[in-house]
Amino acid sequence: MKKQNNQKKPENKRYRFSKSIVFSLVFLVLGFIMAYSYSLSQAKQEASEFTGGAFSQEEERVREELIEQQERNKELRAEIEEKQKSVQQFEQSFADGEEHFADYAEEAEALRLYLGVLPVEGNGLKVTLQDGEYNSDSANPNDYIVHESHVFQVINELYISGAEAIAINGQRIHANSYIVCTGPVITVDGVQYPAPFTIEAIGESDALESSMKLAGGVMDQLVNDNIIVTMDAGQKITMPALLTES
Amino acid sequence: MWLSILGLILGISLGLLTDIQIPPEYANYLSIAVLASLDTLFGGIRAHLQQVYDDKVFVSGFFFNIILAAGLAFLGVHLGVDLYLAAIFAFGVRLFQNIAVIRRIILAKWAEKKHVSETPS
Numbered sequence: 001m002k003k004q005n006n007q008k009k010p011e012n013k014r015y016r017f018s019k020s021i022v023f024s025l026v027f028l029v030l031g032f033i034m035a036y037s038y039s040l041s042q043a044k045q046e047a048s049e050f051t052g053g054a055f056s057q058e059e060e061r062v063r064e065e066l067i068e069q070q071e072r073n074k075e076l077r078a079e080i081e082e083k084q085k086s087v088q089q090f091e092q093s094f095a096d097g098e099e100h101f102a103d104y105a106e107e108a109e110a111l112r113l114y115l116g117v118l119p120v121e122g123n124g125l126k127v128t129l130q131d132g133e134y135n136s137d138s139a140n141p142n143d144y145i146v147h148e149s150h151v152f153q154v155i156n157e158l159y160i161s162g163a164e165a166i167a168i169n170g171q172r173i174h175a176n177s178y179i180v181c182t183g184p185v186i187t188v189d190g191v192q193y194p195a196p197f198t199i200e201a202i203g204e205s206d207a208l209e210s211s212m213k214l215a216g217g218v219m220d221q222l223v224n225d226n227i228i229v230t231m232d233a234g235q236k237i238t239m240p241a242l243l244t245e246s
Numbered sequence: 247m248w249l250s251i252l253g254l255i256l257g258i259s260l261g262l263l264t265d266i267q268i269p270p271e272y273a274n275y276l277s278i279a280v281l282a283s284l285d286t287l288f289g290g291i292r293a294h295l296q297q298v299y300d301d302k303v304f305v306s307g308f309f310f311n312i313i314l315a316a317g318l319a320f321l322g323v324h325l326g327v328d329l330y331l332a333a334i335f336a337f338g339v340r341l342f343q344n345i346a347v348i349r350r351i352i353l354a355k356w357a358e359k360k361h362v363s364e365t366p367s
Contacts (some may be wrong), residue, residue, distance in 0.1 A: 019301060024253030026308050030283045031254040033312070035261025037276045 113164045113202075116172040116242035120165050124202035124237045125209055127154055131195045132226035144226040146195045148181040154199050155179075157218040161211035163201035165239055169193045170200075172242045205233040274323065275316040278333045282311035285337040288344040295351045311337075 112118055129151065132144030155166055155173060166173045168188050177189050185192045201208055209231055212219050222229050286308040293299040315333045322329025 020249045022301060022305055023250040026253075026287075026305060027250045028253035028257035028260075029308070029312075030287065031257025032261040033257075033276065033279050033283055035258040036264060037261075037273070037280050039262050039264070040273055040276060 110164065114175060116165060116174045116239075119239060119241045120202055121236065121238045122164075122202040123205050123234055124163070124200060125158070125205045125212070126232040126235055126237065127158075127199045127201070127212065128228075128230040128232075129154065129195065129197045129199065129222065130228040130230070132228060145184065146186075146197060146227055147225075148179050148186045150222055150225065150227060151179055151186060151197055151199065153218050153221065154212075157211060158199070158201040158203070158208055161203070161208050163203040163208060165202045167200045167237075167239045169198050170240065172239055174242055200237045200239065202237055202239065205235075209233040274330050275319045278315040278319045278330050278337075279312045281334060281337040281341070282315040283308060285341045285344065286311050288341055288348065292344045292347050292351070295348060 113120060129146045131146055134144070151168065155168075158166055168179070171188050171191060171193075173188070178187075180187045182192060185194045186197070187193075211217070212231060214220075219229055219231075286304070289307065290299065290304040293304070315330075315337065318333045319330035322331075
């Protein structure tokens with residue numbers, strides 16, 4: 001090198017130039033390799049951090065989301081259960097209410113029958129009380145005519161044995177009806193009726209009839225009082241409403 | 247001199263700007279190449295200080311070492327033997343040796359200079 005320097009002056013410059021070119025090339029490669037290696041290791045670190053950190057972070061996030069969703073599902077399921085229960089309760093109460101309604105309706109029907117606010121129709125028993133045959137032996141006509149007490153007896157017996165509606169000569173009897181004896185006739189709710197009295201009762205006609213015919217019962221007593229009693233069971237009876245003017 | 251510095255800067259910027267992605271297992275080759283180039287560089291400096299420097303030896307050694315080291319690492323990766331360790335070991339030892347020689351030469355020169363400067367006065 002020094003030899004060359006000393007030897008040739010004109011070639012020296014060229015030589016130096018080519019040398020610096022070579023050096024620059026070498027340094028270029030060196031710098032490139034070092035810098036590239038540096039950036040590569042940096043990138044690798046980043047990448048490893050990314051694959052490790054970010055992935056686990058993502059996984060954690062997803063897991064949290066999943067847990068959140070599951071909790072929400074649980075809540076919703078509990079809510080559904082609650083709602084179902086309340087719906088069931090509603091249904092139950094509806095059913096109960098319906099049962100009650102049916103009961104109420106039946107009761108109202110029965111009460112209506114007792115009150116006689118509506119005309120009714122149905123099977124029942126027809127009892128006719130007729131004055132006895134004129135008996136010359138008996139001085140007292142009271143012995144063979146129908147008294148209001150007989151009517152009472154019949155009506156009470158019929159009510160007791162399950163009559164739902166009763167009418168006397170087509171006049172409905174209700175809870176506040178009154179029957180009084182006014183001489184030879186009886187007055188039912190202010191309307192006078194002579195004998196014979198037709199007492200109609202709607203209900204189980206068999207039960208009504210048999211209760212009437214009990215030994216020592218109403219029938220026997222009536223017969224004992226010389227009253228002619230006729231019974232017609234199983235007839236279709238139609239009664240007007242209480243307020244109907246007859 | 248300036249041209250070489252320019253080359254270094256250019257190389258560094260080029261290396262930093264390149265965005266080529268290479269498989270991570272090839273990163274080993276690059277580190278080996280870095281080691282080889284450093285070794286050659288310090289070898290060149292030592293040779294220069296020992297007055298035995300030769301351009302051709304330096305330049306050929308520079309590139310040849312890089313290629314050899316990378317090839318060794320490549321072979322090692324494909325054979326399943328950590329051959330790059332051999333390269334690292336060899337270049338590392340040589341690097342330390344070169345630096346030690348450089349240090350001694352510089353120290354000797356410094357001492358000599360001191361001695362020389364002291365004696366005339």
